[in-house]
Amino acid sequence: MSPKAKPEGVWADQPFKLLDTPGKDKPLSNPVIYVxxxxxxxxxxxxxxxxxxYLHAPLIATSNKILSRDLLSYCQCWVALVALHHQTEEKFLFSAFEERIPGAKGVLAVNVQQHEEFHDGLAAFEKYVDSALAGKESYDSERLLKLIDGFSEPLMxxxxxxxSTLMRLEETGQGKDVMKVHExxxxxxxxDIDGSKVGPMTLLNADKTYEGGKHPFPVMPKFVPYLIKYLVSRKYAGAWKFGSCDYWGQPVTLFMNTLEGKKALAVA
Incomplete structure (x- = not known):
């Protein structure tokens, strides 16, 4: 898809910087570059x-029970998405690359080690979010941001x-096998996904216009976004207002910058 005008106001490309893809200026026909x-x-x-x-949290007052709960639910779904990704990497992806790609042994070990470096901070964040949603603790934006600050640097x-590590697999000359493992x-x-959490979270933050719209991500049948929007997303419906894109991968104005959002955030 071709690039659209940047959504109104501050958008979700900050404060944490988005990554350039290796395919930004290289052909995606190369399997390693694609992966x-x-x-x-x-x-x-x-x-x-x-x-x-990070952008919405400080704008929501502790007394704003509806929005704070919706944001906490959004946080919970984000943790579920990240946890699924890293658990599956450790259970399958890293070991499969090392065992099945000649010359890849040990290449990905540093990435497994890095999981440990943000594990405790992410667990503390998840524990607080779950506790607040259960009514055991109150919503505290300063605490939420502090917890994110506790794991964000090693995570980024x-x-x-x-x-960079995955690009090193290009040195093995086994591009076809790399693609097979990836598939x-x-x-x-x-x-393994919990679709009600992970499906909407993925689609609502996957910008198909990124880097000129050259990337086919996420790849799925055309009916799936409709299924997720009108059926799968219902369970955590209040959370999805904080997404940065629509269900078809087009960037949208963040909730905080919309008239509806400004009115909701102003509720004490």
Whole structure:
């Protein structure tokens, strides 16, 4: 899709910086470039969603029970998406690359180690979000942002470094096998997802216009966005107002910048 005008006001490309893909200026016909670019696009989905959380959180008062609960639900869905991704990487992707790609042994070890560097901070964030949603703690935007600050630096480092690591697989000359492992990884991820959390979270933060719209991410049948919008998204319906894109991958004005959002945020 061709680029659209940037949505009104501050958007979800900040404060955490989006990743350039290896395919930005290189052909996606190269299997390794395609796989590494796909991973960068996945990471950017996580980053846009986290940016949306970071931008909206301080604008929501503790007394605003409806919006604070919706944002906490959005946080919970974001954790579910990130956890699924990293668990599947550890269970399958990294080991499959190392075992089945000659010359890849040890290449991805640093990325597994990096998971540990943000694990505790992310767990603390999840624990607070779950506790607040259960009514055991009150919504506190300062605490929420502090918890994000506690894991964001190692998480962003990991997101960036993993792309460089995957590009090293090009040195093996086994592009076809790299693509095969990647395709199997995608099947496993789709099989293990909690669709009500992960499906909308993915679509509502996947910008199909990114880098000129050259990337086919996420790849799915045309009916799936309709299914997710009108059926799957119902369970956590209040959360999705914070997404940065629509269900078809087009960037939208963030809730905080809309007239509806400004009115809702003004509620004490």
């Amino acid at each position: 590494a670019s796909h991973m960068a696009l996945v990471h950017n989905t996580f980053i846009r969603a986290l940016n949306s959380i 480092t990991h997101f960036n470094d993993e792309i 199997e990884f995608e099947v496993i991820v789709r099989k």
